[in-house]
Amino acid sequence: MPPPEQITELLQSWSHGDRAAIQRLVPLVYDELHRLAQRYMSDERPGHTLQTTALVNEAYLRLVDSAHASWENRTHFFGVCAQVMRRILVDWARSRQALKRGGDARALDLDEALAAAKEPGTDLVAVDDALTSLAAVDARKGQVVEMRFFGGLSVKETAEVLKVSPETVQRDWKLAKSWLRREMSRG
């Protein structure tokens, strides 16, 4: 388990603009989130609402040296986690596809039970692919999606991490979703 001070330090660096810090943070945080994610995901009772934020919160509490943790750090931590969560979940989704008999690239079509709308099933792998493309066009929008969708951050929290206004996040989010949806329906 990585020492809390190390993580706090890296978080601080990152919030001060050190982009490399994120690269070093990710592997540190990965294990913890991976484990937590597994636990959350193996809760097999349907209809049980999960909270990504709760999970990340827990990871945060455990990994970060709470004495030195400031709110700013926490939000940045969440930002890191978003990246990591994406990796974890997409890896998992890909592996499930591989397992399915007669494996098919777009096999898993899942219902979003809560969202009553007629949405196409959210295929995490497809989202990931599309998101990669989006990030190539507009990095910030890619980050917004990553944080909101994979990291479960609110608009406000995302704004905090990216150091833009919440309105900007809203707009980014809207456009990004349109873009992704279009991308994914082209398939």
Place this chain on the structure above:
Amino acid sequence: METGHWRKIERIYHSALERESSQRAAFVEQACDGDEPLQREVKSLLAQAEDTENFLEAPAMEVAARSLAAASEPGERPHPAAIGRYRIVRLLGEGGMGTVYEAEQEEPRRRVALKVIKLGLASPDRLRRFRRESQALARLQHPGIAQIYESTTADTGFGLQPYLAMEFIRGLPLKEYAEMHRLDTRQKLMLMVKVCQAVHHAHQRGLIHRDLKPGNILVDEAGQPKILDFGVARITEEDAPEGDGQSTLQTSLGQVVGTLAYMSPEQVLGRPLEVDVRSDVYSLGVILYELMSGRLPYQVSQRQLPEAVHTILEEEPASLSSMDRTYRGDIETLTRKALEKDKTRRYASAADLVSDIQRYLADEPILARPPSASYQLGKFARRHRTLMAGLAAVFIVLLAGIAVTTSMAVRASRAEAEARAVNEFLQNDVLAQAGATAQARPGTAPDPDLKVRTALDRAAAGIAQRFEKQPMVEASIRQTIGNAYVDLGIYPEAQKHLQRALELRHGQLAEDHPDMLSIMSDLAWLYRNEGLFAQAEPIASRVLEIRRRTLGKTHPDTLEAMNDLGLLYRYEGKLKQAEKLVSEVLEIRRRTSGEENVATLFAMNTLGFVYQMEGKYPQAETLFSKVLEVRRRVSGPEHPTTLIAADNLAIVYYREQKYPEAESLFAKNLEMRRRVLGGEHPDTLDTMNNLGATYRGEGKWAQAEVVLSNVLGAKRRVLGEENPSTLMSMLNVAVMYRYRGDYSKAEPLMVRAVDLQRRVLGEEHPDGLAGMYRLAALYSDEGKYTQAEPLFTKALKGQLRVLGEAHHDTLNSQAGLGQLELREHKYAEAESTLRDLLKGYENAMPDSWERYNCQSMLGGSLTGQKKYAEAEPLLLSGYGGIIARQAAIPLENRQVLSEAGERIVQLYENQEKRETAAEWRQKLQPVLTRR
């Protein structure tokens, strides 16, 4: 796409959305100004915009989880074509610990059962352990145990997945087999014999099943029972002693309750250290009972969880003979012996059970004895003890290795609806939380209860809102949770909840309502555990007062409250009051229940302790002798309670310094405890400890060292370094070294013990303070005055606050401080300390050698200040008093005699009264040399 272009798209997109939908198309055309590709781009994006309301709004985590949930129907969930070199044929079933497939192996060509085990994320550590465990399993080769062929891991793309390949067995589960083949009694018994033999085989190789039930036993066509899942329950559990927490096992409530029926009390109580082969024997007993009678000994499936557990712990099964005459006698007896709740009374091994069954089948007399009157008495004592502790029983249910604390606070007096609400809460909020939150925490100190705490914390968080309109329900739940925290030792939280529960009830219930009394008792218990005796006392008093008033003086609940308060007084050191109260209890009990009644004996015991603390040893001796005599007669010389009584008496002997008697009694006790309980049982270790202390008191250093070191070693092993009992032992060994004068050995040990005590017990616990005092005394002896003084002061401060000025421990610390100041020649300070102390002794123990020693020391402080006239009478009467009581002075304190004598000589020499000084020196010769 180049940035400028993208920005344009973005701008137009957003602006378009600000307009009415009917006007959008026109706006876009205009804004794009003839740029066709741009227009197409924006339009296609806008086309999506309408429908993105819910798109990606649910976080990815939920999406993933729901997909998992959706695919949880066994038929639906895709299964792999192959795992390792096994080709999957079909799904056999889902268990709490994983999925079981039927599979085919190529070489050798055979059918296997493939058990893919959910072990959460496979860290290298877990994998190693899994490999180790399954190797042990694979070595089990017995016709009665499903053979494990291979255990290994496969890469499924989501980490390494461990799995077991085992013998594929075609057969019927035990019960169905017996029914289908219409087995008679003899045949059933012979089948059981085979099962037990298989179980015993595994036991001999160090494996305990822990989850034996008829569903786990298949009988093949040849009539050979095969036990499945041997030790798998263990692989998927984390060892509690390592405190590793819990893997991501998910077991539904229904599954747990199903298994509950076969679980032994010690398993149900979630005490992993107490689970041994006899727990399997218990399960075998349940299976046997079921086989014979067609029903379970305890009906738990229809019950709520807390009730179910209570049933297992407390209820007696219906006797087999009531169901079928032919079972009367031996079959009933041996089944009962296997089902004993007290595992020391069960068959010690599956082989013993087999022997008795075989004896029965051979028409030979079995070894098990039907329960005697003394046994019944013992059982009452056990139950009664729980009642007398005044606690709602708090117990832990094992959810496939997850421990959850549930409280049985639901009493008959509570309304039905309330009771149901509490139960529901417990199951849905606490247990369910525990299911989802049980998880190992790498890198933190091992704490097997941490997961329970998490569950409790979470459940506790939402209570206020959930039950805003139902204060009584909230109160019940808070009481439940509060008690659970008490049991975990998390006192601040406990206090919060219990106090709130009290407040809530206070508003609505009369003070003499049973629920008010119950919460007050619980609060008092909490305070007592925290060592906050002063806070516990008024509450306990009030409870007693109310009970007296409403139930009368002789009602059992009143007596219980009296006893509780008496115990409290005892802890506080208010011995006179304790004596008065407990004597009263004893007198009433004697009168109403007789001398042989267990409750009476308990009161006798308590009073004995009080006398002991007061130093009234002869009276204590009388009482303890009586208790011992009755217990010996009624329960037998080897019964646990008899052994406790013998220990208590021996302790009094020790205090009276009747060392030979103490030694002999302890030694005898030790031998019996070793035999009955085993060498590492906590009670055995306690007796060993006492024996060691006796040797120490006699000055038999070599023997003392051996025994006390053994005890310490064993406790370290069994209980861990930080257990309060181990720390006590550490101190004992250290004190022994100190009395021997071996300071270099004593100091490090004592420092460590005190340090740990401080960490484990906190700064205000009486034991911790006593430890501080002993360390200070050691430093003082070593001459390390600068280290000793602050420690004495600290201990003293704490003791004054927690125990009061009259308590034995407080006085001891004061004496130590005074002596230290004398040694440092700080005469004025010493005088003030010792004057205070003398007053204390005159109040609490005027007739003790300590009081006269204090007098002598005070005299010494005056001599040092040249106040010779004042000093002389004190020195002389002090010395006189010590001499008169020298028999009572323990070996380790013997030097007070010579020191007191020295002071007299010193006085006369200072005054230049040489002749008198010489006279005294003559007189003291024998004393002075006898160091």
